[in-house]
Amino acid sequence: MTRELSVGIVGATGAVGLEMARVLEQRNFPVGRLVPFASARSEGKTVRFRGEEIPVTVLSEQTLPGLDLYLFSAGASVSREFAPIAARSGVVVDNSSAFRMDPGVPLVVPEVNPDAVADHAGIIANPNCSTIQMVVAINPLHRAFGLKRVIVATYQSVSGTGLKAIDELDRQVRDYVEGREPVPSVYPYPIAFNLIPHIDVFFDSGYTKEEMKMVDETRKIMNAPDLKVCATCVRVPVFRCHSEAVVVETEKPVTVSEARSVLANAPGVEILDDPENRVYPMPRELAGTDKTYVGRIREALVFDHGIALWIVADQLRKGAALNAVQIAELLFERGLL
Amino acid sequence: MTRELSVGIVGATGAVGLEMARVLEQRNFPVGRLVPFASARSEGKTVRFRGEEIPVTVLSEQTLPGLDLYLFSAGASVSREFAPIAARSGVVVDNSSAFRMDPGVPLVVPEVNPDAVADHAGIIANPNCSTIQMVVAINPLHRAFGLKRVIVATYQSVSGTGLKAIDELDRQVRDYVEGREPVPSVYPYPIAFNLIPHIDVFFDSGYTKEEMKMVDETRKIMNAPDLKVCATCVRVPVFRCHSEAVVVETEKPVTVSEARSVLANAPGVEILDDPENRVYPMPRELAGTDKTYVGRIREALVFDHGIALWIVADQLRKGAALNAVQIAELLFERGLL
Numbered sequence: 088m089t090r091e092l093s094v095g096i097v098g099a100t101g102a103v104g105l106e107m108a109r110v111l112e113q114r115n116f117p118v119g120r121l122v123p124f125a126s127a128r129s130e131g132k133t134v135r136f137r138g139e140e141i142p143v144t145v146l147s148e149q150t151l152p153g154l155d156l157y158l159f160s161a162g163a164s165v166s167r168e169f170a171p172i173a174a175r176s177g178v179v180v181d182n183s184s185a186f187r188m189d190p191g192v193p194l195v196v197p198e199v200n201p202d203a204v205a206d207h208a209g210i211i212a213n214p215n216c217s218t219i220q221m222v223v224a225i226n227p228l229h230r231a232f233g234l235k236r237v238i239v240a241t242y243q244s245v246s247g248t249g250l251k252a253i254d255e256l257d258r259q260v261r262d263y264v265e266g267r268e269p270v271p272s273v274y275p276y277p278i279a280f281n282l283i284p285h286i287d288v289f290f291d292s293g294y295t296k297e298e299m300k301m302v303d304e305t306r307k308i309m310n311a312p313d314l315k316v317c318a319t320c321v322r323v324p325v326f327r328c329h330s331e332a333v334v335v336e337t338e339k340p341v342t343v344s345e346a347r348s349v350l351a352n353a354p355g356v357e358i359l360d361d362p363e364n365r366v367y368p369m370p371r372e373l374a375g376t377d378k379t380y381v382g383r384i385r386e387a388l389v390f391d392h393g394i395a396l397w398i399v400a401d402q403l404r405k406g407a408a409l410n411a412v413q414i415a416e417l418l419f420e421r422g423l424l
Numbered sequence: 425m426t427r428e429l430s431v432g433i434v435g436a437t438g439a440v441g442l443e444m445a446r447v448l449e450q451r452n453f454p455v456g457r458l459v460p461f462a463s464a465r466s467e468g469k470t471v472r473f474r475g476e477e478i479p480v481t482v483l484s485e486q487t488l489p490g491l492d493l494y495l496f497s498a499g500a501s502v503s504r505e506f507a508p509i510a511a512r513s514g515v516v517v518d519n520s521s522a523f524r525m526d527p528g529v530p531l532v533v534p535e536v537n538p539d540a541v542a543d544h545a546g547i548i549a550n551p552n553c554s555t556i557q558m559v560v561a562i563n564p565l566h567r568a569f570g571l572k573r574v575i576v577a578t579y580q581s582v583s584g585t586g587l588k589a590i591d592e593l594d595r596q597v598r599d600y601v602e603g604r605e606p607v608p609s610v611y612p613y614p615i616a617f618n619l620i621p622h623i624d625v626f627f628d629s630g631y632t633k634e635e636m637k638m639v640d641e642t643r644k645i646m647n648a649p650d651l652k653v654c655a656t657c658v659r660v661p662v663f664r665c666h667s668e669a670v671v672v673e674t675e676k677p678v679t680v681s682e683a684r685s686v687l688a689n690a691p692g693v694e695i696l697d698d699p700e701n702r703v704y705p706m707p708r709e710l711a712g713t714d715k716t717y718v719g720r721i722r723e724a725l726v727f728d729h730g731i732a733l734w735i736v737a738d739q740l741r742k743g744a745a746l747n748a749v750q751i752a753e754l755l756f757e758r759g760l761l
Contacts (some may be wrong), residue, residue, distance in 0.1 A: 099479040131597075189555065194546050235725040238576035242619050242658065256617075262602045282579050282660065282667050282735045284720055289699035290537035291704035293680065293722030302725065319669035319734060323619065324661050332577035332656035332669075343630065362626035371618035383621055385630030388639065389573040389652040397621045397656060 092424065095177075096416075097169060098161030099134045099143055100121030103182055103208035103249045106134045107158050116412060117419065122154060124196040126161075141262060156424060158411050159183060174209030175177045178424055180411045184296075187212040187304055194307050197413040198355040199226045204417050205263045211414055214308060215300040217241050217320065217329050217408030222308050223379040223405070224398045225335055228346060229309055232392070233338030239301060240332045244325040244370060247402050248273060256324055274322065281305040287401035295320055328370030329402040336390040346394045347384050355405070360384050368399035368412030376401055377409055428456030429761065430491040431752075432514075434506060435498030436471045436480055439587045440519055441654075443745035444495050445473050453749060454756065459491060463498075489513045491502060492761060495748050496520060504591030511546030515761055524549040524641055530642050534750040535692040540756050548751055551645060552637040553743030554578050554657065554666050559645050560716040560742070561735045562672055565683060565692035566646055569729070570675030574653045575612045576638060577669045581662040584739050585610060593661055596649060611659065621658040632657055634744040644699035664706030666739040669681045683731045684721050692742070697721050713738055715744055 094111065098104040104123070110306070111118055124136035125143040133140035144150050146161075146169065157173040159166050160182035170179045186192040193203040194212045199222050204211060214222070221239060228234060245252040252273045259269040259279035261409035269277040278281055301318040305311070323330075350356050359368045360382040368380035380399045387393030400406055418424040431448065435441040441460070448455055460479040470477035480486050483498075483506065494510040496503050497519035498660035504518035505517045507523070524530040530540040536559050541548060551559070558576060565571060589610045596606040596616035604692055606614040607628035613620055638655040638676045642648070660667075687693050696724040697719040701722045716737040724730030755761040 177750075237725055238671050239574045240656075242579070242660070244508050260597045275702050276706060280661065280663050281706055282662060283706060284667075284669075284704050285597050285699070285702065293720065294701060294725075295699075317671055317725040317732055319577075319671075319720065319732060321667075321669065321734075324617065325619060326617050330621075330658075332621075332655055332658065334575050334656075336550070347428050360630075362622070362630060362632075365612050365622065367621050369613060369618055369620060371614060377724060383656065384632065388631075389575055389654040393657060395654055397658075 089117045091117045092156050093120040093122065094118045095122045095124055095151070095154045095157045097124045097146060097157060097159040097165065100125045100129045100132050101108050101160060102246055102253070102403055103407040104324065105134065105158040106221065106403045107160065107315065107411060108410045110412045112137055112402065114412060116415065124151065125293055135375065145423070156415055158415070159405065170210055178211045178418060180213055180414045182208055182213040182407055182411055184215065184300065186210050187214060188307065194304060195414050196222050196273045196308050196410060197417050198223050198408060199308050200310065201238060201417055203366060213299070213411045213414065214304045216402035217243060217297065217331065218301050218304040218308070219406050219410050220329060220400035220402070221301065221331055221333060222305055223355045224350065224381050224396060225333065226309050227349050227356070228335060228337065228394065229311065231349045232341045234311065234314055235338055236336040237305070237314065239316070240319045241321055242323045242325070242330040243320060244323065244327050244329055244402065246327045247277060247278045247329060253326060271281065276321060278324050278356060280324060284319065286322055287390055305381045325370045327374040327403065328399050329406060330370050330396045333396045333398055334389070334393060335385050336393040339359055340392045343384055343392055343394070344351050350381055350384070355379055356380065356381055368397060370399055373399050374401055375404070377404055379405055425733065426454045427458055428454045429493050430457040430459070431455045432459045432461055432488070432491045432494045432510070434496040434502065435465045435482060437462045437469050438497060439583055439590065439740055440472065440744040441498040442731045443740045444497065444748060445471050447741065447745045449474055449750045451749060453752065461488065478565055485509055486604070493752055494754070497744065509545055515544065515549045515755060517550055517751045518547055519550040519742065519748055521552065521637065524551060525545050525644065531641060532714070532751050533559050533645050533747060534754050535560050536645050538646065538754055541751060541758065541760060550744065550748045550751065551641045553584055553739035554634065555581060555638050555641040555738070556637065556743050556747050557666060557667055557716045557735055557737035558670060559642055560692045561718050562670065563646050563685050564693065564732065565672060565674065568686045569674050569678045571648065571651055573673040574642070574651065575671045576653070577656045578658055579660045579667040581664050581666055581739065582615060583664045584666060590663060593663065615659060615661050617661060622682065623657045624658055625745065645709055649658070649683060662707045664711040664738060664740065665678065665736055666733045666743060667707050670733045670735055671724050671726070671730060673730040677729045678731055679700060680693060680723060680731070687718055687721070692716055693718055695719065705734060707736055708734065710736050711738055712741070714741055716742055
């Protein structure tokens with residue numbers, strides 16, 4: 088009989104937290120007991136797991152300890168305060184940005200750097216959603232051809248911001264249909280029928296924190312400290328799945344068919360690339376899926392050796408909840424949990 | 425007294441054609457007589473100009489000749505058939521792709537290569553919408569710092585496809601609000617809450633014709649035959665204005681403040697770039713405007729010398745109708761019309 092674990096989800100009523108419970112159930116993770124934690128605001132709410140409605144536990148120093156595994160997705164400040172407490176009794180997989188660049192904390196995408204889980208000291212960080220799907224697709228190219236430069240423009244859906252942002256887009260299109268002016272609240276401007284080239288805060292360099300996550304986290308996960316990355320991150324009026332236009336320069340020569348063959352054998356990647364039959368990844372069709380979908384594979388045209396790609400993945404699943412559960416599975420399989 | 429011209433708009437009931445009439449009126453172009461041409465399908469329709477409803481003339485070999493200036497925007501096959509006929513009596517400014525890459529036809533963006541108008545033999549081509557706004561923004565950087573490579577990802581609104589596509593997005597969001605499944609007709613897939621990385625037809629290379637227009641037309645307009653350009657063109661659920669994430673590598677060193685100062689003095693460019701105060705170009709806010717708006721100006725991070733930009737412009741105006749009328753103004757001012 089498989090050993091069963093007690094598992095806490097911190098931020099269990101959020102978009103990612105709800106998805107974490109679903110993914111644990113769908114993948115038959117050996118959960119003996121699930122404890123959904125949330126803030127006092129969510130007291131009285133329940134989280135569905137294996138057909139049962141489990142009441143949330145209000146998160147506190149007293150209620151948190153004692154479980155084997157904690158999946159955190161309640162923002163960086165909650166993680167900073169509570170993850171160290173949780174890590175005293177169990178292992179934390181943290182979906183926030185709080186510990187990602189901490190040299191003592193592994194930042195893991197199981198398809199890319201599974202062995203890094205071994206080095207944890209209680210906390211393992213789950214990367215940013217837009218980074219996860221990019222490294223799943225470009226790390227195989229890096230291993231085969233050596234990457235020198237990565238230029239990425241993102242098309243990020245509102246579910247990356249959370250349930251409130253999903254409601255905001257929904258409300259704004261209803262406002263449109265009913266002839267009302269949209270009133271933004273989650274985003275600084277209306278997101279319906281708009282594009283907002285501003286995700287997370289701005290640095291003095293003119294880059295956003297979201298863009299610099301794609302630089303720094305990619306280097307750490309791929310163990311490629313000198314890799315050059317330039318990102319432009321844009322919020323788009325799509326409910327779910329992030330999309331990315333990526334151009335890479337490689338050290339070694341690479342043809343489209345070589346790149347395609349490497350990606351066809353890459354873990355977690357599914358190629359959707361048959362332009363003649365109008366097959367390419369699109370966010371609306373891929374909501375709720377688990378792979379990183381790659382299409383529009385073609386020569387980069389601007390480099391001696393390079394490839395252009397179009398990458399789509401469900402950022403609530405592979406970009407967040409699924410990747411976190413995959414990390415927990417790795418720990419479990421390796422006897423580290 | 426200014427000489428007045430007889431002006432035909434071919435495709436006058438389309439999204440660009442209607443905008444052409446508006447732009448001619450707003451800019452006080454010396455129109456003596458306006459003749460809106462359309463296909464038999466549009467017989468009985470009128471086009472508003474200077475407060476008057478002018479009935480459309482059905483386009484034919486017989487009805488077309490005899491005017492001073494023709495603005496064509498009815499698709500490449502109509503231009504191929506009728507522009508040579510029109511060019512016998514007047515000068516044609518053609519918004520289709522039919523003649524753009526013809527070595528005998530100037531391809532003109534007045535802010536970039538105004539002098540090229542002089543070489544026309546009856547037809548002057550108006551570039552593709554996504555190309556126009558990009559060259560307005562990057563040509564000044566090319567003149568100042570020398571461009572080596574351009575990597576662009578586009579976020580193109582549905583009005584680039586025409587009035588039917590505007591209706592399709594409108595209808596699909598109403599379907600969403602009323603709980604119906606969207607039925608795509610203009611696009612191969614639903615565009616509401618989706619991204620379609622497919623604009624115009626695919627070539628064997630995996631690139632679309634839209635993407636290769638951005639390569640070939642940019643080189644021709646900027647007279648930079650060796651410039652390397654890689655484009656990914658994506659349709660987004662926005663009604664109006666195209667947006668572009670652009671990264672350029674330059675020959676010469678360039679700082680953000682040098683790039684900003686060049687762009688501040690560039691014709692047709694307006695900088696909207698004050699991240700601290702959440703100022704950056706967004707398509708929803710810029711519909712109906714005439715400039716090419718540039719923001720998010722920052723170091724490219726992937727090149728020794730390079731700049732990243734976010735560019736937004738109204739593709740019905742600067743990307744089509746306005747650029748065509750500006751070409752006509754140039755011809756008129758230079759006595760070439």
